[in-house]
Amino acid sequence: TAVDPFDLVIFGGTGDLARRKILPALYRRFCAGQFREGARIIGAARADLGTRGYRAFVAEALREAAAEEAGDAAALDAFLATLDYVSLDARGDRGWPELAAKLTEDRVRACFFSVGPSLFAPLAERLRRHGIVTDRTRIVVEKPFGHDLDSARALNATLAAHFHERQIFRIDHYLGKETVQNLMAVRFGNMLFEPLWNSLFVDHVQITVAEAVGVRGRGEYYDRAGAMRDMVQNHLMQLLCLIAMEPPSKFDPDAVRDEKLKVIRALDPVQPHHIVRGQYVAAPGRDEPGYREEVGNPRSTTETYVALKVGISNWRWAGTPIYLRTGKRLVARSSVINVVFKHAPHSIFGEDAGQHANILSIRLQPNEGITLQVTIKEPGPGGIRLIDVPLDMTFAEALGPEGAHHPDAYERLVVDVLRGNQTLFMRGDEVEAAWAWTDPIIEGWESRGDVPKPYEVGSTGPTDAELLMRRDNRRWLGIR
Numbered sequence: 001t002a003v004d005p006f007d008l009v010i011f012g013g014t015g016d017l018a019r020r021k022i023l024p025a026l027y028r029r030f031c032a033g034q035f036r037e038g039a040r041i042i043g044a045a046r047a048d049l050g051t052r053g054y055r056a057f058v059a060e061a062l063r064e065a066a067a068e069e070a071g072d073a074a075a076l077d078a079f080l081a082t083l084d085y086v087s088l089d090a091r092g093d094r095g096w097p098e099l100a101a102k103l104t105e106d107r108v109r110a111c112f113f114s115v116g117p118s119l120f121a122p123l124a125e126r127l128r129r130h131g132i133v134t135d136r137t138r139i140v141v142e143k144p145f146g147h148d149l150d151s152a153r154a155l156n157a158t159l160a161a162h163f164h165e166r167q168i169f170r171i172d173h174y175l176g177k178e179t180v181q182n183l184m185a186v187r188f189g190n191m192l193f194e195p196l197w198n199s200l201f202v203d204h205v206q207i208t209v210a211e212a213v214g215v216r217g218r219g220e221y222y223d224r225a226g227a228m229r230d231m232v233q234n235h236l237m238q239l240l241c242l243i244a245m246e247p248p249s250k251f252d253p254d255a256v257r258d259e260k261l262k263v264i265r266a267l268d269p270v271q272p273h274h275i276v277r278g279q280y281v282a283a284p285g286r287d288e289p290g291y292r293e294e295v296g297n298p299r300s301t302t303e304t305y306v307a308l309k310v311g312i313s314n315w316r317w318a319g320t321p322i323y324l325r326t327g328k329r330l331v332a333r334s335s336v337i338n339v340v341f342k343h344a345p346h347s348i349f350g351e352d353a354g355q356h357a358n359i360l361s362i363r364l365q366p367n368e369g370i371t372l373q374v375t376i377k378e379p380g381p382g383g384i385r386l387i388d389v390p391l392d393m394t395f396a397e398a399l400g401p402e403g404a405h406h407p408d409a410y411e412r413l414v415v416d417v418l419r420g421n422q423t424l425f426m427r428g429d430e431v432e433a434a435w436a437w438t439d440p441i442i443e444g445w446e447s448r449g450d451v452p453k454p455y456e457v458g459s460t461g462p463t464d465a466e467l468l469m470r471r472d473n474r475r476w477l478g479i480r
Ligand code: NAD
Pocket: 011, 012, 013, 014, 015, 016, 017, 018, 044, 045, 046, 047, 088, 089, 090, 091, 113, 114, 115, 116, 117, 119, 142, 143, 144
């Protein structure tokens, strides 16, 4: 169903994120008929573009990002007609009265902070000062949300001075991914899994977010952040929470976020020997540069890879480790959660049958879907030999072409902001708890002067990460 007319302001409306993600998502929702007559999108950035200039800029961005839909000239024109633009300075007062004058009374005002984090506080203050904040104003904040616990607390405090928590939408775009939401549907919509979803039946969980790309134009930011801050504290932590949380009593923002928070608070501190840090180096015969060359910092000790063994001290999970790993310039792009069940307690088929485990794989990308590995008899007239086969729920096959089309995470999240639904956004206390767990790990590296282990571009990561598993008689499931 369509959302009521709104004013949506994109601060940083000419930036990379706006161009590649936010505007294409808005355009797709517009084409899907989700906006009513009168909806308005206002770009706000430093450049002196004017409305016509901005429309041309957006048309170009849509041609790049939303190629098929942008081919529909009538739809494109209709969408461009919803766009307006204000040139303003987030740190000064230039442009703000013009912005205020463009807004409509009694409407949802969604303000996307698609700017660097140093502008979050100045924007919040100026929104207030120029009378733009009403009860129906919402702000959307991108990562990074702080650099550590102290800065996250300070940022939360600044935002809280101007907005209620129910007005603050902290984006973790992983939560907008279709399969991530499906993870909750599978866990809590079926009888089959939940009774087995604990340390009695689950041997361990692996969460892998492998990227094939390097730091792309974000080297300067990345070199100060590293994989722990850029990926683990937010995205992998969110996935871990959804896997490990208790069933919320209902699918509503506070019920879900309360349960996630309890998981983060139950995480054990990570032992140094349960962490592997890596940094990619050039590989023979490949063109991609090593990390230090790519960011132009020959002495950088920033990690581009991290693998961790994480324990959760509660009744459900004590004794069942969660292994996390993420890295850049790995062999393939692949995000997957594997829930590895225990072996059957006794094999009636004898030693030769080997040991088999059920594995529930939730693939976020590519090829989104869910697979349950089950053990069956190998076909044939001989004795009973066991093999593992996938019970595949690739959405494209099960649901037809419609099922194969997954809206981009931002499409879902944008509409949730307009509707005021915070379930898939992080609450302030959640973010702080995640930093409280992450900080000692990073401080440990800093105090020990830790240097990340090199791994070759196009590999599966440092060999130490294999050892981390092997010590526990386990192995990583393949990245591809
Ligand atoms: P960008 O540098 O491409 O764009 C910055 C935008 O902010 C521009 O529109 C610029 O005009 C505007 N701006 C800068 N200073 C301003 C000022 N003083 N007053 C008004 N406007 C000003 O940045 P980006 O890559 O689009 O990133 C935006 C935010 O999103 C950042 O917080 C970034 O960390 C986050 N983010 C970006 C990506 C991505 O893929 N680009 C991914 C995740 C998170």
